[in-house]
Amino acid sequence: MREGYKKTEIGEIPEEWEVKKFGEIILNYIKGKNPKSLKIIKTNKNDYVYLSAEYMRTKNNIKYCDKNGAIYVDKDDILLLWDGSNAGEIFMGFSGILSSTMAKLLFNENVVEKKFVYYLLRQKEKEVKSTRKGTGIPHVNADSLKNIKIAVPPLPEQQKIAEILSTVDEGIEVCDKKIEKLERYKKGKMQQLLTKGIGHKKFKKSEIGEIPEEWEVVELGNKNYFNIETGGTPETTKKEYWNNGSIFWATPKDLTNKYLIKTERKITEVALQNSNVTIVPEDSIIISTRAPIGLISIAKKSTAFNQGCKALIIKNSSMINSDFLYYAMLTNIKNMQNVGAGSTFKEISKDNLERIKLKLPSIKEQQKIAEILATIDELIELEKQKKEKLEKYKKGLMNDLLTGRKRVKIN
Incomplete structure (x- = not known):
């Protein structure tokens, strides 16, 4: 036992600290209410940001709600996602109208510093989430939450x-x-450079908009420039296809960065020879073409990939720069999503991918x-x-x- 510490039911803690239950510092909670209506534009001074968990996670999909009859919270309030599959998630630093799935926690502020409790809750988030109950929409169990033990300093x-x-x-x-x-x-620069180029004075009309006179429009299906390959998955029950594999095998979740320098799984030469997988060379562009459409990476090593992806192979590096192609494809994500088809989930076919047009400079x-x-x-x-x-x-x-x-x- 270290000097100045004591043994407790939650481990060794400083002598001046106390073991408490959350119920001793959380006095109560206030649930948010269902809004009468939500707006995508703020129309009057009584409209405040509607604090859904989605908005607080991403800052996207902002909506507004009238303050009248709603629960308003300040930036120093601690908010807890009370209902839903991710119930138990902790937020702080937002002001606005509390959504119906959220709760504002109330504390005895003579005993605890709010921000300290916020960090304590974040540290205990897994334990808080483990209190969820309910067969339909799960929710935080208030009694279980209040029984979680914590170490509290002066x-x-x-x-x-x-x-x-x-x-x-x-x-x-x-x-x-x-x-x-x-x-x-970067977004603005891409828009400028990939449509206007560098230093051009003369422009011409094309089927995909105005482009510099020296540029051309090329379809991805143009065999002078590209080959498009589809992917596949070796039989997962055959160990000899996977054990000690050395060949990259990409899935959409591997396409998180500009350059693909590693994959979660690798396959063997045996898998390559006996399965419907294709291996593409370094500097090929790997694109997720279903669930979701539009994740893009440049392969920095010969790579195989699953059926959720397709690959653009550059036929001649003296005509196409792989980094340029990567940026050009980023600007075509919406086009790819628009031509995706399917009732369960959207997928872009090889034929539709081949019809995508690029603006191509020298x-x-x-x-x-x-x-x-x-x-x-x-x-x-x-x-x-x-x-x-x-x-x-x-x-x-x-x-x-x-x-x-x-x-x-x-x-």
Whole structure:
């Protein structure tokens, strides 16, 4: 036993800390209400953001709701997703109208620092989620939630811990804002470069809009430029197809970055020889063509892929730059989604993919455009790496500070 610590039912904690149940610090909760109506545009001063879990996770799909008769919450309120498959998810930092599936937690603020409790709940999120009950729509079990045991330091130490973790969160938020700004800049730059090019004065009309006079329009089905290959899956019950495999085998969930440098699963030479899988060369563009349509990566190694993907093989690298093709395909995601067909889930066929048209400059201009956009991508990646480091650091801090493993100095 370390000096200054004591044994408890939840492990070793500092002597000044107490073991409490959430029910001793959560006084009550207020559920949100079903809105009379939702708007996609704010029309008067009484309209506030409707705080659904989807909006708070993604900041997308914003809707507004009249404040009259609704439950309004401030940024310093702790919100808990009460109903649904992800019940138990914790949020803070939002102001607006509480959605009907959310609850606002009420505390004795003379005993606890709200922000400290927020971090404590985040650390205990798995345990909070394990309280869910219900056969139809699951919901948080209030009694089980209140019985979860926690280690609670004196109020000044809570405040200091919350201050330290908030500082790290501020750093993460700075990274998020920079990433968002760079993504917006990249989107505008792509629109400009992939339609107007670099330094052109003369333009011509084409079947896919105005393009520089020197450019041409090319279909993906043009065999002078591309081959399109479809994917397949080796029989999953045959161990000899998978065990100790060395050949990349991509599925849509592997297509998360610009470059495909690893796949979750690999297949063997035996699988390649005895299955309906195709292997495509380095610098081919792998595209998810169902569930979902439009994830895109450049293969940096010979790669096989499943039937949820198709591959664009560049016939002649002196005519097509793979990085340029990657960016050009990103601007065609909506086109691909629009031609997707299917009742259960949409899929884009090889024939429909071949009909997609590209605006194509000279190889030199392709390279210049790709270099400009790659520079922006590098800046985005740097910010993402900074954010990842901060998140890892924060996770370690939470484990240390919220358990009392490491102590903070109180001024």
